[in-house]
Amino acid sequence: MNYLLYLIILIMFYKIYRNLKLYKLKNLIYSLIFIVLIVLIVLNPKNSIDAALRGIDIWFFTVLPSLLPFFIISEITIKLGIVNFIGNLLSPLMKPLFNVPGEGAFVFAMSVTSGYPVGAKLISKLRMENKISQIEAQRLASFASTSGPLFIIGAVAIGMFHNESLGFLLALSHYMGAITVGLIFRFFKYESIISDSKKNYKKDLKHSYKYLLKDKDIGSIMSNAVNDAMNTILIIGGFIIFYSVVIESLNSFNIIPHILKLLKYMDIYIEENIVKGFLFGMIEITNGAKILSESSNNNSLFVFVLLSIIIGWSGLSIHSQALSFFSKIDINNKLYMLSKLMHGIFSGIFTIIFYNPIMSSALKVFNYNMNLNKQDIYFKGFFDNLYISFKIILFILFLLIISSIISSILYSIYKLTLKKTIKKDLIK
Incomplete structure (x- = not known):
């Protein structure tokens, strides 16, 4: 019937x-x-309210303290001209690899350290301020929208699977997958390299340095940065709560038993939690990862590959957050979604490749106590995330400045050596 x-x-x-x-x-x-x-x-009002409360819990105690410092400081560094200056210094490095300007290094570093959806937010910001072209934004969006190590190692590997080695496996696979997609997308509208190569490196560097030294209203910049960051955090919170309710609503349809019946008819036998975790993970990664961790085969390569795929894909919840920023610029959303699908597939492939070398060696870096009461976890976790977030962003800015200086020196040596070689050839 x-x-x-x-x-x-x-x-x-x-x-x-x-x-x-x-x-x-x-x-x-x-x-x-x-x-x-x-x-x-x-x-089902009670189930919906419980799902919404779980979403609020995730947003307030994990997402807000982890991402707010990144949003505020990144806004300030862009307005002060620091990002543009670092970007010009790193241009000789980013151009050959990913065919994007040096600012892409800042976006990628921020995305890697802070996670979704910081990369999308920064790409949108740089495009709106005309610091990158539409093609460059598209290339950048393909690989500079990643999950953060705090989520992969801390929340998923340690918090859900209680396995630190898994954290390194997932993180390495995830970032290698992102880099692979970036190297593929560097050939997107490849003919634009000709026009991009005409840019004057020294002239752009001098212009960005002058703007960096220019007097600015720091009070106004900080006020606008905090305001923009809070608006962004509220938007993200709304999406997290909404998709928590969506997953609970889908669960009431009893879709999983029907899928299991279909698989059984095809002589494919997979545990319910694995199917449920993967399906819901394609919508919202946190809920999906949690369900996968509760499966009886949660220590198998098959589960790790599925987990890696959903983290690379990032889920409809993250896509909604990213597209809320990309809707303000002229980026092709379908291409972005394709790049995230590719990211998921490559992450799964790298998980298979790195599984034996990483999982065979014991990696213990973090000390964690599973006996803390709920209140201690909440408030200690909130301030720990806030503190760690500020430390990471300051450290990554320091690394970017050092690497940009080294990159600039190496590029200058290369140009000088090239000029000497040309002179010698002309004399001959």
């Missing part, structure tokens, strides 16, 4: 599709989805 009902619904959708234009069909589907969500929330 149920299958007959599903067949009738499919026929109805097919009829609607035949009689409506594509954009009208999209609007109708979105409307139906949200109507169904509202009905499910009304029918």
Whole structure:
């Protein structure tokens, strides 16, 4: 009887599709989805409220203290001209590798250290201020939107799987996957290299240095930075809460048993928590990772590969956050989604490659106590995340400045050596 009902619904959708234009069909589907969500929330108010509270818990005690310092300091460094100056110094390094300007190094470093959706936020900011072109923004978005090590190692590996070695496996696979996608996307609209190469390195560096020394209203810059950061954090919080409720609503449909039946019919036997974790992880990674950790085979390569894929893909929740920033600029959202799918696939492949070398050796770096009470975990975790976040961003700025100086010196030596070689050839 149920299958007959599903067949009738499919026929109805097919009829609607035949009689409506594509954009009208999209609007109708979105409307139906949200109507169904509202009905499910009304029918299951307690479950929806509990899911929303879990979302608030994740946002306030983990996301807010971890990301707020990055948003504030990154806004200030952009407005002061520090990012532009560092970017010009690092241009000789980023151009050959990823075919993006030096500012891309700052975006990638911030994304790697702080996680989603800092990379998307910074790309949007640089594009709106016309510091990067549309093509450069597209290339940058393909690899500079990553998860942070605090989430991968701390939250997932240690907090959920209680396995530090897994943290290094996932982190290495994740960042290698991002770099691989970046190297592929460097050939996106490759002909633009010709026009980009005409830029004068010394002239741009001199201009950015002058702007760095220029007098600025630091009070106004700091005020706007805090205001923008708080608005961004609130948007992220809204998406986290919304998708927590969406997952709870989908769970009430009992989709997983139907998928398991279909797999069983195909002679494929997979544990329920693995299917559920992967499916929900494609929507929201935290919930998906947590469910995968509760499976009886949570220490298998198969589960680790699925976990790596959903972290690389990042989930619809993160995509919604990223697209809320990209909607303000002229980036191709479909290409961005494709790059994240590629990121997930490559992360899974690297997990298989690195599994034996990493998991065979015991890696113990962090000391953690699993016997803390809930209140201590909340408040200690909140201030620890805030403190660690500030330390990381200051350390990464220091590293970027040092590496940019070294890059500039090496580039100058290279140019000088090249000039001498040309002179010798002309004399000959």
